[in-house]
Amino acid sequence: MSQTRSLIDKQGKRTDGRTVGQLREVKISVGVVKNADGSAYIEFGKNKIIVAVYGPREVHPKHMAQPDRCVLRCRYHMSPFSTDTRKNPAPSRREVEISKVMREALEPALMLEDYPRAAIDVYVEVLQADGGSRCAGISAASVALADAGINMRDLVAACAAGKVDDKIVLDINDTEDKEGGADMPVAYMPHLDEVTLLQLDGVLTRDQFNQCFDTAVEGCKMVYEIQKQALMQKYFGNETEVKEEIQ
Amino acid sequence: MSASKRSTIIVEHLRRQQMWDLIAVGKRLQGRTIDEMRPLEVELNVIKKANGSAKVKLGDTEVVAGIKVETGEPFEGLENKGALIISAEVLPIASPHVEPGPPDEDTIELARVVDRGIRESEMIDLDKLVLVPGKVVYTIFVDCSIINTDGNLLDATSYAVVSALLSCKLPIFEIQDGKVVDTGKTRDPPLTTIPVSITQVRIGNAILLDPTAEEEACMDARITITTNSESSYAATQKGYTGSFTIDQIKKAAEIARIKGEQVRAKLQELTNKNG
Numbered sequence: 001m002s003q004t005r006s007l008i009d010k011q012g013k014r015t016d017g018r019t020v021g022q023l024r025e026v027k028i029s030v031g032v033v034k035n036a037d038g039s040a041y042i043e044f045g046k047n048k049i050i051v052a053v054y055g056p057r058e059v060h061p062k063h064m065a066q067p068d069r070c071v072l073r074c075r076y077h078m079s080p081f082s083t084d085t086r087k088n089p090a091p092s093r094r095e096v097e098i099s100k101v102m103r104e105a106l107e108p109a110l111m112l113e114d115y116p117r118a119a120i121d122v123y124v125e126v127l128q129a130d131g132g133s134r135c136a137g138i139s140a141a142s143v144a145l146a147d148a149g150i151n152m153r154d155l156v157a158a159c160a161a162g163k164v165d166d167k168i169v170l171d172i173n174d175t176e177d178k179e180g181g182a183d184m185p186v187a188y189m190p191h192l193d194e195v196t197l198l199q200l201d202g203v204l205t206r207d208q209f210n211q212c213f214d215t216a217v218e219g220c221k222m223v224y225e226i227q228k229q230a231l232m233q234k235y236f237g238n239e240t241e242v243k244e245e246i247q
Numbered sequence: 248m249s250a251s252k253r254s255t256i257i258v259e260h261l262r263r264q265q266m267w268d269l270i271a272v273g274k275r276l277q278g279r280t281i282d283e284m285r286p287l288e289v290e291l292n293v294i295k296k297a298n299g300s301a302k303v304k305l306g307d308t309e310v311v312a313g314i315k316v317e318t319g320e321p322f323e324g325l326e327n328k329g330a331l332i333i334s335a336e337v338l339p340i341a342s343p344h345v346e347p348g349p350p351d352e353d354t355i356e357l358a359r360v361v362d363r364g365i366r367e368s369e370m371i372d373l374d375k376l377v378l379v380p381g382k383v384v385y386t387i388f389v390d391c392s393i394i395n396t397d398g399n400l401l402d403a404t405s406y407a408v409v410s411a412l413l414s415c416k417l418p419i420f421e422i423q424d425g426k427v428v429d430t431g432k433t434r435d436p437p438l439t440t441i442p443v444s445i446t447q448v449r450i451g452n453a454i455l456l457d458p459t460a461e462e463e464a465c466m467d468a469r470i471t472i473t474t475n476s477e478s479s480y481a482a483t484q485k486g487y488t489g490s491f492t493i494d495q496i497k498k499a500a501e502i503a504r505i506k507g508e509q510v511r512a513k514l515q516e517l518t519n520k521n522g
Binding site (some may be wrong): 064071072073074075076085093094096097099100101102103104107108112182184189192193194195196197198199200201202203204205206208209210213217 | 353478488
């Protein structure tokens with residue numbers, strides 16, 4: 001990716017007015033799909049994503065069932081109207097890959113061994129896309145899984161960092177993704193201190209790589225706080241102070 | 248839809264235990280150490296009908312990559328760049344666990360991760376592959392056929408693509424009277440760097456380089472890191488259902504640089520000798 005115009009102005013402001021270390025505005029609401037066992041809606045900048053979790057439930061087709069653990073199934077899908085030019089509703093190769101990395105990012109957090117012979121289905125529907133939709137999707141999905149009451153080791157928080165104008169910036173948006181130098185989505189379990197998703201496209205030197213990775217992990221920690229607040233809001237109403245005991 | 252699945256290769260408990268015992272002292276079932284790659288063999292121009300081709304063997308994993316160069320319309324949004332299309336197929340001949348049919352998610356991931364390494368490192372300068380800006384550009388198809396699988400398809404396929412591109416002779420097309428004409432002459436493609444993909448897997452607390460199929464059946468998590476000729480990072484993909492600690496990732500990134508340089512030197516040596 002070669003960059004053609006400057007994406008950070010002299011005051012250090014980015015195309016959407018943020019500073020280099022600033023997250024887009026993130027809002028999560030829990031329990032938005034009535035029929036689902038767990039659900040969440042996330043607004044991550046201009047991303048609007050709804051996630052529904054069904055299960056643990058019987059596996060269909062039955063031969064997919066496993067005797068010792070639960071099958072996790074994940075579908076990442078973009079609505080045709082979610083992008084600038086209409087997206088064909090049939091699953092693209094990109095969506096197949098994202099569904100896979102998403103499942104692999106969520107699985108380490110789940111105690112799938114607690115639900116043998118069952119399946120958990122995670123449906124991620126991108127209603128409006130704005131760069132970083134896989135991270136927003138993962139963050140919302142892990143909240144939805146918690147809302148479904150699935151036994152979990154930790155929440156999975158996800159956030160990207162990237163390179164714009166040769167600077168490492170947190171949480172790159174659509175413009176920065178398309179015109180900037182590099183994009184690194186990371187999913188992280190803050191409580192266990194483990195990384196469950198790491199992708200990179202674009203060139204980074206060794207120092208930039210480490211800085212970018214650390215920046216993304218910091219972003220994940222910010223998202224983690226918002227996820228916890230959202231769950232507290234749903235289950236404890238307005239007593240949203242997150243108590244240290246939860247740690 | 249992405250679903251967790253059973254591993255297709257069964258590794259017996261005793262053998263698994265043997266693998267763990269060896270890993271604990273830094274060794275592996277085939278006698279390698281955990282940071283040692285299998286022997287790499289590259290044969291160039293194996294397909295005379297292709298514009299460039301390579302057969303790569305990484306241990307028992309075997310991949311053939313072939314390049315076909317055509318002209319066509321540029322991609323939307325990339326009007327002034329040549330088109331590069333990398334695909335991969337695990338052939339049904341490759342192992343008893345492969346079934347013919349549309350590509351599964353592993354194969355799609357394989358092709359996309361290999362593509363990402365080549366594309367993001369800008370190995371081919373696509374800006375130099377334009378005939379009529381916005382209308383006619385070179386279209387480079389790199390198709391990979393996996394003919395035997397024994398783990399680490401990601402690296403083997405990536406090396407096959409890189410070797411095929413290094414051996415490629417680009418046909419020279421010209422526009423005459425508004426039509427595209429093949430002049431019958433060829434030239435070297437505009438290459439800028441040599442990306443090298445290094446895949447490592449975590450089994451317990453150990454990180455192993457270049458896993459075999461058996462080791463992949465026992466792995467907890469996988470990470471593939473591609474570096475360019477300047478030893479900068481160009482692409483990364485974490486795979487499989489486990490996780491890594493932050494330290495493990497930083498170490499893996501360092502190993503990818505060091506091993507990447509060795510493999511790059513080897514690929515250059517092998518392609519110069521045969522090319």
